[in-house]
Amino acid sequence: QSALTQPASVSGSPGQSITISCTGTTSDVGASNYVSWYQQHPGKAPKLMIYDVSNRPSGVSNRFSGSKSGNTASLTISGLQAEDEADYYCTSYPSTSTVVFGGGTRLTVL
């Protein structure tokens, strides 16, 4: 199972909005709504930010939102803040009991 495709890096200034894409195939991203996003700060464990395409866990800022169109899912962060600078990973579940990660995107807040 190939990794999902994410841009290696994105950047934005404080207060701006950015979008990170996650492209798969009709067998994974396009096949279900089981797309989730994780934030990872350096040296820390990943943290769930979005699940089932667009649901936010309790405690996650509403500045984070998710969507999907066809084989591409997206994570949008609005009102960018310095603390948002981190690596972001998407995942999909192409079949029961299989998980595939995206390659990760480094977000830089300028």
Next chain:
Amino acid sequence: QVQLVQSGSELKKPGASVKVSCKASGYTFTSYGMNWVRQAPGQGLEWMGWMNTDTGNPTYAQDLTGRFVFSLDTSVRTAYLQISSLKGEDTAVYYCARDGSSGSHLDYWGQGTLVTVSS
């Protein structure tokens, strides 16, 4: 509150074995699956597989070799990852992560265990 606490860092020689533990608290252990994810230095996250904590049945990622074994001890609410015949390429941080309620995401993560393989 849900917590996953992993064992400490390990330094091993090539050919040795290591066993990483992940102790769960704050929820019914056998009601949620447990996943293992690794991250090589400077690299992305890689899903290794998961353990059905109710049945004890493991599922391994397609390209994971037989050197990796998942196990459980439900009496102490702990999941284990054992790696045998260690190689330099096994150097990584290993995370345990709980399945979310719908089984479609990983909602709680351990702090990670660094395994370093070096002679």
